[in-house]
Structure formats: structure tokens, C-alpha cells
Amino acid sequence: MTSLENSPFTKGKLANLTLRNRIIRSGCFEGMCQEGKITDALIEHHRRVAQGGVGMTTVAYCSVSYDGRAFGHEMWMRPELIPDLKRLTEAVHKEGAAASIQIGHCGFFSNPKEIGRRPLGASVKFCLFRLSICEAMDEAQIAEKIEDFGRTAEQVKLAGFDAVEIHAGHGYLLSQFLSPWTNHRSDQYGGSLENRLRFPLAVIRRVRQGVGEGFPILIKMNVSDGFKGGLEIEEAVEVAKAFETAGASALVASCGFTAKTPIFMMRGNVPVKEMAANQSEWLLRLGMSMFGWFMVQRYRFDRLFLLKEALRFKNVVSIPVIYIGGVLRLEDISYVLSRGFEFVEVGRATVRDPDFVKKMESGEVVASDCDQCNRCIASMDAGGVYCVTASEGN
Ligand SMILES: Cc1cc2nc3c(=O)[nH]c(=O)nc-3n(C[C@H](O)[C@H](O)[C@H](O)COP(=O)(O)O)c2cc1C
Incomplete structure (x- = not known):
């Protein structure tokens, strides 16, 4: 039985924003911004998620600049998008939910074919998924990206978003x-954790300056990259503390590295066949179908698979920590709230059924029937994200 104290269906506060409940749709790339434009399909997608009962929905991946994209159907922020994004936020608000948007840059795994140049990264690095080598950003490029993040956040606020991630x-x-x-720099942006933090912290401060006090800034970050030689929990805890000091309103404790351990952040099946079919270049299609199992490692799915690590963040910051990863049941959410988390972000369960939250609230369901087949990942590159299992009538 859910006590009222740990009920997901009570209001919660994120900085100055009050949400109608504790469940946020996580950024799940929609694949609905053909040629970088906001489509009616994207607006309808989020209106529908909002109608399904979440407290807030998150529009996935908005690049802060043209050169930060991995696909042609990803948006990059610019003033001409504001009217259409306003239509999106208005549609979400009409359904009683708040709207957030995830802003970022793909760095070394940006797609050279889409951005028309060599990708930018912390240090020179080969990307297996793009078969490309990035260039190391110089100080002027770092300063430019800090400004891009800040400008994007300002435009997002103008478009009526209630929060930025x-x-x-x-x-x-x-x-x-x-x-x-990925960071082998020997200047002030590399080496010690203090140096590796310098650029991300400057971005957070610039975004805070752009949106003003009280506007919710969520930061999705890693508790670990998921492989030896990557960021691990001990350093991640220090990163969490530094992000709070720099002006974050809440932290979303996630994990994984898209260009190395893409399934680590969600766990479950690797849909190699579907992913290979979506590769537009024959070499990548061949590579993925022959070596997909090697290129994309499989990780076992467990409910609440990040709880232990996320609790480490909870212990060191006083801003809300948002739990993400393997939330499937009403009792999972109540349990997470009972451990002191203020909100949960939910991905696949709301892709599987946009009414998941509403149905839990009315008592119609107590759990999602998402089986982590993860074919939704491939669907986002083939016309727009959807639950393939549900479309098959299962
Ligand atoms: C189809 C799909 C697309 C995703 N796209 C993004 C994305 O654009 N940005 C992001 O931060 N996470 C993305 N994720 C990861 C989810 O937000 C979430 O971190 C992960 O799926 C674990 O949560 P879940 O168990 O509730 O699905 C995506 C996940 C899926 C299934």
C-alpha cells in the first residue's frame, strides 16, 4: 500500500516550479525533427505524453549548435524554432503538465556527414560508430560552446519551457x-578532476546566468561511464557536488557512454538486426550486422538498476536527485520516493504506453509491460519513436 508521504501523485517542487506529481518523462530521442525542424508529430508526441499524466515531459536532444548533431532529424537551437516550440509547450501546458527540454552537444560522435566538418571533442579520438576522428577543441571553441549552451537556454525559456535539462x-x-x-588534455581543461570539470561548470554558470535564479536547471549526468578507464562513481560524486555549487537545481543520476556502451544506460536486449537496418551507410550496415554483438555490449536489466549509485548522490547534495533507470512498477516509484528521491524520470514505460501514469493513478495498472526488447531505440531512426511490441498488438 502506498502511503501518502511516498505517493507519486502528490505535488513536488523543482526550484520555482511546482509539478502535479513526481513522475517526469525522461528524454527519449523522438526522431521527429526532420531537417532539424519541429514537426507536428513531435508536438503531438509530447501532448500525448502530457495527457497520459506525467508531471513534466522532456523533449529529447536539442543540440546547442549545428555541429553537435548525430542525425539529420535532430534539432539545433535557433530563433526560427521558437514559434513552433511555443506551440509544443502550449500543447503540453493545456494537458496540465510542465515541459522541459534536454540541451547538449554530441562532441566526438557528431556525424561529419550531417555537420559538414570534423566533429569536435575534448581530445583527438576515433569514433567506431561514425568511423571518424574528431579534433580537440581549442580555447576559442570551448568559449563558443559555453555561449551556445547559454544562448540555447535563453531561447528555450522564451519558447515557454518550464525547465531545461x-x-x-x-x-x-x-x-x-x-x-x-575521452579527455587526454594537458591544459587547464584536462588532467585533474578540477580541470576536467572546468568546461562543464562554466556551461552551468552560463546557463544559470541566461535563465535567471529560480528557473529549474536539471543536469543529466553519469554515476559511471560503465567501463574501466571511464568516469567512475568516486569521481562522479565529486562532480555532483560541483554541479550543485555551480547552480544546478536537480541532478538526474544516469550512466553510460553512447559511443561505447550505449545499452548500459537502459539495459536489456540489444536490437542488432533493427539497428543495422537503420544504418544509412553500407559499411556501417555491414559492420553492425556482422559485429553488432561485439560493438554493442549487452547488460542485464534489473528493476531500479541504478538505485545504489544514485543513493550516493543523494547523500552528498541537498538539491533534488531524480531517480532514473528501470522504473516499471508503482511500488518501485513509492520505494524510490521513500529513499528520499523527490522525483523519478521514466523512459521506456511511457514509450510503451503514454497513459502509463494515468493508468497507475486510476488503479487500472500497477506495472508497465515493457519487456526491454529495446526495439524502440531502432524505431527512433526509422520515422519516429514508438513501442514496436505494442504496434504488433502485444
Ligand atoms: C528510445 C530511447 C531514446 C532515448 N533517447 C535519449 C536521449 O535522447 N537522451 C537521453 O538522455 N536519454 C535517452 N534515452 C535514455 C532514457 O532517457 C533513460 O535514461 C533510459 O532508457 C533508462 O530509463 P528507463 O529504464 O525508464 O527506460 C533513450 C532511451 C530510449 C529507450
Whole structure:
């Protein structure tokens, strides 16, 4: 039985923002920004998620600049998007939910074919998934990206978003600076953790300056990269503390490195066949179908698979820590709240059924029937994210 104290269906506060409940749809890349534009499908997708009962929905991956994209159907922030993004936030608000948007940069795994140049990264690095080598950012490029993050956050606020989520995890650019696996710099941005933090902290401060006090800044970050030589929990705990001091309103404790351990952040099946079919280049398609099992490692799925690590963050910061990873049941959410987390972010269960939250609230269901087949990952590159199992009538 859920006590009222640990009920997901009570209001919660994120900085100055009050959410109707404790459940946030996590950023799940929609694949609905063809040519970088906001489509009606994207707006409808989030309206539908909002209608399904979440407290807040998160529009996934908005690049802070043209050169931070991995796909042609990813948006990059610019003033002409604001009117359409306003339509999106208004549609979400009408359904009683708040709207957040995830801002980031792909760094070394940006797609050279889409961005028309060599990708930027912390240090020179080969990317297996792109078959490309990035260049190490110089100080002027670092300063430019800090400004890009700040400008993007300002535009997001103008578009009516209630919160912004900085992507500093999953091996995206900020995470590439934090990770010893990708950052081999010998200047003030590399080496010690203090140096590796310098760029991400400057980004957070610039975003805070752009959106003002009281506006919720969530930061999605790693408790660990998920492999030897990457960021590990001991350093991640220090990163969490530094992010709080720099102006974060809440931390989303995630994990994984998109260009090395892409399934670590979600666990479960690796949909190699579907992923290979979506590769536009024949060499990658061949590589993925022949070596997919080697390229994309499999990790066992457990409910609440990040709880132990996320609790380490909870112990060292006083801002809300948002739990993410393997939330499938109502009792999971109540348990997480009973451990002191203020909110949960939920991905696949809301892809499987956008009404998941509403149905739990009404008592119609107590659990999601998502089976972690993870074919939704491949669907986002094939016209827009959806639950493939549900579309098959299962
Ligand atoms: C189809 C799909 C797309 C995703 N896209 C993103 C993304 O754009 N940004 C991000 O931070 N995480 C992304 N994720 C990861 C989820 O937000 C979440 O961290 C992960 O799935 C674990 O949560 P879950 O067990 O509730 O699904 C994606 C996950 C899925 C399944």
C-alpha cells in the first residue's frame, strides 16, 4: 500500500516550479525533427505524453549548435524554432503538465556527414560508430560552446519551457570532458578532476546566468561511464557536488557512454538486426550486422538498476536527485520516493504506453509491460519513436 508521504501523485517542487506529481518523462530521442525542424508529430508526441499524466515531459536532444548533431532529424537551437516550440509547450501546458527540454552537444560522435566538418571533442579520438576522428577543441571553441549552451537556454525559456535539462552524461560533449577515456588534455581543461570539470561548470554558470535564479536547471549526468578507464562513481560524486555549487537545481543520476556502451544506460536486449537496418551507410550496415554483438555490449536489466549509485548522490547534495533507470512498477516509484528521491524520470514505460501514469493513478495498472526488447531505440531512426511490441498488438 502506498502511503501518502511516498505517493507519486502528490505535488513536488523543482526550484520555482511546482509539478502535479513526481513522475517526469525522461528524454527519449523522438526522431521527429526532420531537417532539424519541429514537426507536428513531435508536438503531438509530447501532448500525448502530457495527457497520459506525467508531471513534466522532456523533449529529447536539442543540440546547442549545428555541429553537435548525430542525425539529420535532430534539432539545433535557433530563433526560427521558437514559434513552433511555443506551440509544443502550449500543447503540453493545456494537458496540465510542465515541459522541459534536454540541451547538449554530441562532441566526438557528431556525424561529419550531417555537420559538414570534423566533429569536435575534448581530445583527438576515433569514433567506431561514425568511423571518424574528431579534433580537440581549442580555447576559442570551448568559449563558443559555453555561449551556445547559454544562448540555447535563453531561447528555450522564451519558447515557454518550464525547465531545461543540460545533458552532461551518456558520453555527450560535457561528459567527454569529464571522462578520462575521452579527455587526454594537458591544459587547464584536462588532467585533474578540477580541470576536467572546468568546461562543464562554466556551461552551468552560463546557463544559470541566461535563465535567471529560480528557473529549474536539471543536469543529466553519469554515476559511471560503465567501463574501466571511464568516469567512475568516486569521481562522479565529486562532480555532483560541483554541479550543485555551480547552480544546478536537480541532478538526474544516469550512466553510460553512447559511443561505447550505449545499452548500459537502459539495459536489456540489444536490437542488432533493427539497428543495422537503420544504418544509412553500407559499411556501417555491414559492420553492425556482422559485429553488432561485439560493438554493442549487452547488460542485464534489473528493476531500479541504478538505485545504489544514485543513493550516493543523494547523500552528498541537498538539491533534488531524480531517480532514473528501470522504473516499471508503482511500488518501485513509492520505494524510490521513500529513499528520499523527490522525483523519478521514466523512459521506456511511457514509450510503451503514454497513459502509463494515468493508468497507475486510476488503479487500472500497477506495472508497465515493457519487456526491454529495446526495439524502440531502432524505431527512433526509422520515422519516429514508438513501442514496436505494442504496434504488433502485444
Ligand atoms: C528510445 C530511447 C531514446 C532515448 N533517447 C535519449 C536521449 O535522447 N537522451 C537521453 O538522455 N536519454 C535517452 N534515452 C535514455 C532514457 O532517457 C533513460 O535514461 C533510459 O532508457 C533508462 O530509463 P528507463 O529504464 O525508464 O527506460 C533513450 C532511451 C530510449 C529507450
